[in-house]
Amino acid sequence: MLRTKFLDYIHEQALFEADDKILLTVSGGIDSVVMSELFVKSNFKVAIAHCNFKLRGEESELDAVFVRVLAEKYALPYFEKSFDTEKYASQKKITIQEAARALRYQWFETLIKRQNFRYFATAHHFDDQIETFFINLYRGTGVKGLRGIQPKAGNCVRPLLFATRDEITAYARKQNLQFREDSSNRSDKYLRNRIRHTIIPAMESVKKDFRTGFQKTFELLTKTEIFINEEISRLRKKIILTDGELIKLPISELKNRSVTAFQLYEILKPYGFGMDAIMKIPETLDKTGKFFLSETHQLNIDRDFLIISPLGTENNETFYINVETKRIEKPVTMGFEKVKSPGAIKIIQDNHVAQLDFDKLEFPLILRKWKKGDVFVPLGMTGRKKVSDFFSDEKFALYKKQNTWLLTSGKNIVWIVGHRIDNRFKIVKNTKTIYKITLK
């Protein structure tokens, strides 16, 4: 019965073709053991992969042994990999669960490519979807967070998504299948487990057949999501300009089209901005200089554009230029020459070229971004000026300000690269050697 439903579901959802090679991802728990049995009984071409996340000491090792033996029993190719999940989590500053998820999906993707599998299969079932629904609901969510798990996403297929936990348990019992109990499932440590043990029984006690409503809701919301994505992608094409690494949205376009906070939120989703931040944007379109941060990007409200730039480590990066350096490629391409001064001063009217008095420079020179408090003496002036004021006077957009490099010598700025040198380092009559820098 479960196997018939399983085959029907694969067919209905067009998950894969009968002769596709499928990599089964098996933890050793009841769900993935049942999935393996169903695949093997149905004579699909499969192999088994197991991740050892090393999170539960001896238990983790026994899980791995169990799955290896399972693969042997079925005479299936077997792949296993161990991960230092805790280390990865702390490096990436994510939770253990997020780390385990990232690690396993990365490995599965690599594995299917290397081993020539068509898809990898996970054993998510219907009740997992309901749990995910509630997890997201507790956090506050939108359509995407409520529409359930997709049966097919990229290289991943989920052929047990039709089955309830009870159906899987009943099948395992009937087929007398052995599986590993994950002790962490029994505790209410994780929100998911608390939902599983409290909310699902409550939902069921109110209405035995509560899954039908979820099923309909998932279907309708999945369609809703597709609709929204299509409309947003159409809008995105109309209003997004890219400029190297920068994403630019012309403010005039946003205004003309009366783009709403919701539309902006959807457009900017790939850059990780939350609803709370985005909500404020439509009212602050005229407040040049406002900016918002996501985990991965920065959004600046500039004079004419919303500008989204990836957060690099770049902002704190410094690049050294030694006295022998002839050329650098990073962060920008520049050439460096020492030229004997001809005596007469020959000004080069090109912002891409800086001519400095070599003897006044202190090597190594350092290329870095603007910092608060930076001052310099602009060429032609005698007094010091804040670099930020210089930027303002020159009507630099915020992103330009953030992407402009400063060349420094000791504590002094010698060149706002591409814009203005410092008056104190200019070549003068008695300059012996000209240090000529050319920005390519």
Next chain:
Amino acid sequence: MLRTKFLDYIHEQALFEADDKILLTVSGGIDSVVMSELFVKSNFKVAIAHCNFKLRGEESELDAVFVRVLAEKYALPYFEKSFDTEKYASQKKITIQEAARALRYQWFETLIKRQNFRYFATAHHFDDQIETFFINLYRGTGVKGLRGIQPKAGNCVRPLLFATRDEITAYARKQNLQFREDSSNRSDKYLRNRIRHTIIPAMESVKKDFRTGFQKTFELLTKTEIFINEEISRLRKKIILTDGELIKLPISELKNRSVTAFQLYEILKPYGFGMDAIMKIPETLDKTGKFFLSETHQLNIDRDFLIISPLGTENNETFYINVETKRIEKPVTMGFEKVKSPGAIKIIQDNHVAQLDFDKLEFPLILRKWKKGDVFVPLGMTGRKKVSDFFSDEKFALYKKQNTWLLTSGKNIVWIVGHRIDNRFKIVKNTKTIYKITLK
């Protein structure tokens, strides 16, 4: 504290202005009693309205007395109306709860217009929204069913929507307010009550502050709904043609624009079609003749159009034409004359005019729609032909077929109105009196 929140909420949501006249709809239960107290304490201009649905015998009467006394205590204008809710429900074939809802909203709308109120206020609170969320989830729903209750919709404002049930209870206790207990609230008879008593405590036991997630979700989904509605209304304008009572969607447009089932569902929502029916439409666009029914409308897949027509009782209606009838206006305008035959047959080449042999007719004539099995002898033929075949041969679209009237005499069809008379009733050489019918 609750009153401060109440005033803040009214302000934030711009529910109404301080000097707007508001009609408070008061059942006598704790929520509406607290609402009344908050309004009165805040010196808004209010009156009280109470519906007696006569559903709980003596209890209903005591509720009405209670609210009347409450209005007297506050010295507020008081309006009361009794309804035969059960009768209304059975007449309209709706549930008692739906009937009560329809009756009260109708009355409130009338009342505020007549009494010159700006809005009527209901005492829905935050937990009501959560209950509604789950009711819809149990049934299967989309964004609209999950986005909560709107604080302001048409002439209705809901200024307690920010408050939890516990906050309302605490306020009532602190202010020592008297209120009526609706005994039906205590039973688990209704899904809403079962949700209130089972799901909400379960949600809270998993995470005390579970309402924050709901709040965020409601906000995001409300924005999502607005977005969808705007996109759909734009699409609707592009593809909907109206033709009298008929709504027509050109199939070529649906195909060119690759309109999805979801878009169709949203477009056709006002006509009450469910997702299940609409889902089938995109695949059946070429299956002329398919039709779908909603509670209020019929959707026909015609050669070139999807045609939506209101369901009338019209289809079963019959109209009588007596021998003296000179003119009818319903269901179509027609004139009837008896003309002495000039002897020679003068054929009138106009489908809007029928000339019949008066002496062959059996009065009253009857005008009715086509029924399965109808046959007639088309003018110029001798054999009988099915009316449905005649329709097909004439390439009648389904809606035209359904909107064509047949004039019958006894058991015979004498005229497919506006199209073809029956050969047996045509005027012949020895016709004495011509019965001339003119379709205006």
